[in-house]
Amino acid sequence: MLGVHIWCTYSWAERYIEKIKNLNKIKIKPTHEEVKEAVKTLIKWAGDDPDREGLIETPDRVIKAYENFFAGYNNDPREILSKEFKEDDPKIKKLLDEVKDREFIGYSYDGADASFELLARRLMGEIPRYISIKEYDVSVKKDKLGNIISSAKAQLEVDKKIILCEGEGNGPVHALDNAIRNNVDKLAKYSQYLKDLKLVDYKVRILNTGTAAVTRVSIESTDSKGKNWFTIGVSPNIIEASFKALVDSLDYKLFKDNAPASN
Numbered sequence: 077m078l079g080v081h082i083w084c085t086y087s088w089a090e091r092y093i094e095k096i097k098n099l100n101k102i103k104i105k106p107t108h109e110e111v112k113e114a115v116k117t118l119i120k121w122a123g124d125d126p127d128r129e130g131l132i133e134t135p136d137r138v139i140k141a142y143e144n145f146f147a148g149y150n151n152d153p154r155e156i157l158s159k160e161f162k163e164d165d166p167k168i169k170k171l172l173d174e175v176k177d178r179e180f181i182g183y184s185y186d187g188a189d190a191s192f193e194l195l196a197r198r199l200m201g202e203i204p205r206y207i208s209i210k211e212y213d214v215s216v217k218k219d220k221l222g223n224i225i226s227s228a229k230a231q232l233e234v235d236k237k238i239i240l241c242e243g244e245g246n247g248p249v250h251a252l253d254n255a256i257r258n259n260v261d262k263l264a265k266y267s268q269y270l271k272d273l274k275l276v277d278y279k280v281r282i283l284n285t286g287t288a289a290v291t292r293v294s295i296e297s298t299d300s301k302g303k304n305w306f307t308i309g310v311s312p313n314i315i316e317a318s319f320k321a322l323v324d325s326l327d328y329k330l331f332k333d334n335a336p337a338s339n
Contacts, residue, residue, distance in 0.1 A: 108139065111135075111138075111139055112135040112136065112139065113135075115134065115135035115138045115139070116135055119131060119134065119135075137276065137277075137304075140298070140302065140304045141296065141304060143304075167199060167200055170199055171195075171196055171199050174195065174199060175195070178195075178310075181290070181310060182283045182290045182292050182310040183292070183308060183310050184292070184308070185308070187294070187306055188294060188306050188307060188308035189305065189306055190297075190305035190306055190307045190324060190325070190328040191306070191307045191308045191321070191324045191328075193328070194307075194324055194327055194328055194331070197331070203327065203331055204336075204337030204338070205337060205338050206234075206266065206326070206327055206330045206331075206335060206337065206338055207232050207233070207234055207263065207266060207323075207326060207327075207330075207338065208232065208233040208234075208338065209230065209231075209232060209233075209319070209323060210231040210232065210233050210238065211230075211231045212228065212229065212230040212231065212252065212255075212319065213228065213229045213230075214226070214227070214228045214229075214248040214251060214252055214315050215227055215228075215248075216247075216248055225244065226244060226245055226246070226247050226248045226250065226251040227242070227243070227244045227251050228242070228243055228244075228245070228248065228251035228252040228254070228255040229241070229242050229255065230242075230252065230255050230256060232256070232263065233338070234263055234264050234265070234266060234338050235264060235265075235338055235339045236338075236339065237264070239259070239262045239263060239264075241255045241256055241258075241259035241262065242255055242259070243255030243256070243257070243258050243259070248315055248318075249278065249293075249314075249315065249318040249322075252315070252318065252319060252322065253275055253322060256322070256326070257270075257273070257275075260273075265335075265336060266330060266335060269329060269330055269333045269335045270326065270329060270330070272299045272300035272301075273297060273298075273299055273325070273326070273329050274297065274298050274299070275295060275296075275297055275322075275325070276296040276297060276298050276304065277294075277295070277296035278293070278294075278295055278296075278318075279293070279294045279295075280292070280293055280294075280314065280317075281293075281294075283310075288312055289312070290310060290311070290312050291310070291311060291312065291313070291314045291317045292308065292309075292310050292317065293308065293309045293310075293314065293317040293318045293320075293321045294306060294307070294308050294321065295307050295308075295309075295318075295321040295322060295324075295325055297325045297328075297329070299329065303332075305325070305328055305329075305332075307321045307322075307324035307325045307328065308320075308321055308324070309321035309322070309323075309324070
């Protein structure tokens with residue numbers, strides 16, 4: 077079955093390459109400005125003003141997101157597959173089994189390229205340990221004035237040292253994100269890598285019904301280089317799902333920037 081899978085993969089790669097070659101011959105790719113104007117038109121069609129504060133950067137964000145989604149179109153799948161795996165490599169079966177198990181509980185790696193790359197590279201032993209999350213606590217309360225206050229505490233470990241991070245935000249997930257982001261200077265050798273990390277978008281999907289429903293969280297992150305990446309987390313607990321996606325975002329940033337491993 078493994079041989080059949082590899083043969084099918086390479087067969088798909090051949091058809092894929094021919095399709096991309098044909099598309100490249102057509103040369104109908106719009107310019108950046110043309111795509112930007114198209115997104116603005118869609119915003120106007122939806123009844124909003126693309127030039128108002130809060131939407132001005134939306135066209136550029138959409139373009140970056142699509143560039144990330146389709147970044148692999150110019151890659152040769154045969155070259156990538158031949159470098160990463162051999163037909164009899166047991167890591168292939170291990171990765172396929174892991175993806176299958178995760179999809180069964182609600183994971184979907186379409187549009188979560190960073191989480192998928194981390195999963196594959198972790199199975200191949202290529203991702204070192206960076207920041208360990210020892211524990212975290214999130215609380216939401218309503219004060220006498222009716223204000224909803226969300227706060228979070230997280231204990232992180234770097235080089236065998238415990239670092240306490242605290243923060244508040246507009247909701248428990250925002251508070252947890254701020255707890256880490258606002259205390260990045262405490263993260264020793266990792267602070268220089270994470271200072272420009274920003275959370276761009278946060279999406280939640282409920283996968284089934286009932287109070288025990290499984291939640292899938294998707295996070296889009298970016299940095300000062302203009303690189304966007306997408307991570308995912310799944311859990312019956314929305315905070316845990318969010319935290320998994322957030323941790324993947326941190327690990328992906330550190331891995332791509334060649335940060336050193338934690339001692």
